[in-house]
Amino acid sequence: MACNATELLPLLGGSANANAAASYLCDKFTTVTYAVDTTFLLFSTYLVFAMQLGFAMLCAGSVRAKSSMNIMLINVLDAAAGSISYYLFGFAFAFGSPSNPFIGRHNFALSNVPSESTDYSFFLYQWAFAIAAAGITSGSIAERTKFVAYLIYSSFLTGFVYPVVVHWFWSDDGWASPFNSDKLLFGTGAIDFAGSGVVHMVGGIAGLWGAYIEGPRIGRFDGSGRAVVLRGHSASLVVLGTFLLWFGWYGFNPGSFLSIVSAYNGGYYGQWSAIARTAVTTTLAGSTSALTTLFGKRLLAGHWNVTDVCNGLLGGFAAITAGCSVVEPWAAIICGFVAAWVLIGFNKLAEKVKYDDPLEAAQLHAGCGAWGLIFTGLFATEKFIKEVYGEDRTHYGLFLGGGGKLLAAQVVQIIVVFGWVTALMVPLFLTLKNLGLLRISAKDEMEGMDITKHGGFAYIYHDEDDPSQTPNFPMKRVGPTYTTPDNNRSGV
Numbered sequence: 001m002a003c004n005a006t007e008l009l010p011l012l013g014g015s016a017n018a019n020a021a022a023s024y025l026c027d028k029f030t031t032v033t034y035a036v037d038t039t040f041l042l043f044s045t046y047l048v049f050a051m052q053l054g055f056a057m058l059c060a061g062s063v064r065a066k067s068s069m070n071i072m073l074i075n076v077l078d079a080a081a082g083s084i085s086y087y088l089f090g091f092a093f094a095f096g097s098p099s100n101p102f103i104g105r106h107n108f109a110l111s112n113v114p115s116e117s118t119d120y121s122f123f124l125y126q127w128a129f130a131i132a133a134a135g136i137t138s139g140s141i142a143e144r145t146k147f148v149a150y151l152i153y154s155s156f157l158t159g160f161v162y163p164v165v166v167h168w169f170w171s172d173d174g175w176a177s178p179f180n181s182d183k184l185l186f187g188t189g190a191i192d193f194a195g196s197g198v199v200h201m202v203g204g205i206a207g208l209w210g211a212y213i214e215g216p217r218i219g220r221f222d223g224s225g226r227a228v229v230l231r232g233h234s235a236s237l238v239v240l241g242t243f244l245l246w247f248g249w250y251g252f253n254p255g256s257f258l259s260i261v262s263a264y265n266g267g268y269y270g271q272w273s274a275i276a277r278t279a280v281t282t283t284l285a286g287s288t289s290a291l292t293t294l295f296g297k298r299l300l301a302g303h304w305n306v307t308d309v310c311n312g313l314l315g316g317f318a319a320i321t322a323g324c325s326v327v328e329p330w331a332a333i334i335c336g337f338v339a340a341w342v343l344i345g346f347n348k349l350a351e352k353v354k355y356d357d358p359l360e361a362a363q364l365h366a367g368c369g370a371w372g373l374i375f376t377g378l379f380a381t382e383k384f385i386k387e388v389y390g391e392d393r394t395h396y397g398l399f400l401g402g403g404g405k406l407l408a409a410q411v412v413q414i415i416v417v418f419g420w421v422t423a424l425m426v427p428l429f430l431t432l433k434n435l436g437l438l439r440i441s442a443k444d445e446m447e448g449m450d451i452t453k454h455g456g457f458a459y460i461y462h463d464e465d466d467p468s469q470t471p472n473f474p475m476k477r478v479g480p481t482y483t484t485p486d487n488n489r490s491g492v
Helices: 005-012 018-062 065-095 120-140 147-170 196-214 235-252 271-301 306-320 329-352 361-379 382-389 405-434 442-447 449-453
Strands: none
Touching (some): 018 065, 018 120, 065 120, 120 147, 120 196, 120 361, 196 405, 235 271, 235 306, 271 329, 271 382, 306 329, 329 361, 361 405
16 A cells, blocks of 8 residues: 555645645555554464474474474474574575575675665564474484484575575565566466475475485384384374464465555455465365365275374465465365375375385475475466566466466476475485484484483383383382172171
8 A cells, every 4th residue: 555645635625734744644654554564474473483383293293202302302493593594694595685586695694674675574574484494304304313413404404495495486586586577487487475385395305305315213114114103102292283383374374475554456355355365275275185184094094093184284284385375265175185195195105115204294395385386387366466466467377277387487496496405405414424413323213312312201101011111119009998798698
């Protein structure tokens, strides 16, 4: 919404002070607009940050009890280490402008912030996204990775690998960004509104290579190569984490509009409506994927599994994240349905190639994220693309008559994201492995990192089947004493 003093002048009666009054009102309106938009963005930031708690609970519930303290500490440090690296370098590489199409080169350590183009709230929102990408990777390599390796890869991912991808697809200067009005890829740019590729594929592919280079956990596959299920210790934590992630996704997707005070055609319809529609498409995609996974896994495995349903739900969210703002609600249902089968298919493939990911993070985030980019190239609507990206846009979903250029741009994004993350993370993980800094010893893995590396278990519990944990002075349960009636006594 723009305030024009010239338009206000006739409404003020043309008095001698009308021009000053009109300028004054416009200044006040602009100030209020900034305040409302900033409040909306900060609230969305807090929702996205709450996803870190969701990741922590999901990860803790998905691993065995003997490694739960380790994975929760890692989630804390993903946020803490990511804060420093993103502050010093990441934000500048992502959004430092003016810059070249490959990488940003200004605003290191938030120099020259705030300014007319950016504010602290924007930095904080983007930081929350960066640590989310690192959190995805930590799930893939859980239960067998040295602590120092987590710190190294997390700082590198949030400080350089992820920000460069952000610059390509979200910065005004990026070579494939839909916001780069000068040089649009195929005349459209790649549409990845909230990060199916930028966030989920980056984190998922990094986790894919980390888990592959480390190898599976001890006992994940038996001597004949058959998969052995190593169940997480708490379905309750998995469900809690899933609901927290669901809650946070309403900041992740709708919040990516960055502002809310913007009218499209006047009256009741404006950006606030698009934000609400984005929340609806997000909800429908995740819900459809959860239900499809529920019945799909019932047919394949013969039982109802709450953990599988939770992962299916998150897979639907990861997929709809790219096109959540530019598709109709009915299309989101299609997105979620296919995402469930993408996840199920990649999980089957992982077992075939003996790939071990305790949280199915690579399959879920990279696989479903790639599907989300393709889905956007097929189902993005012309009306919504014009509202979100500008009236000059002529390319939209292939299945809706918009031609194939948008889909081509989406495929290019999948290829370059996979190539970029692979080119940087594979050498990093191989270097850590060769230096002996990547995987813990077999003894530590069998005993659990909580007791060998963190000084004790996350829970105080006693395993009755483990003689080593039998107390020196076992205590007997005390209860009421019952006597057996004497049926031979008279009167009984």
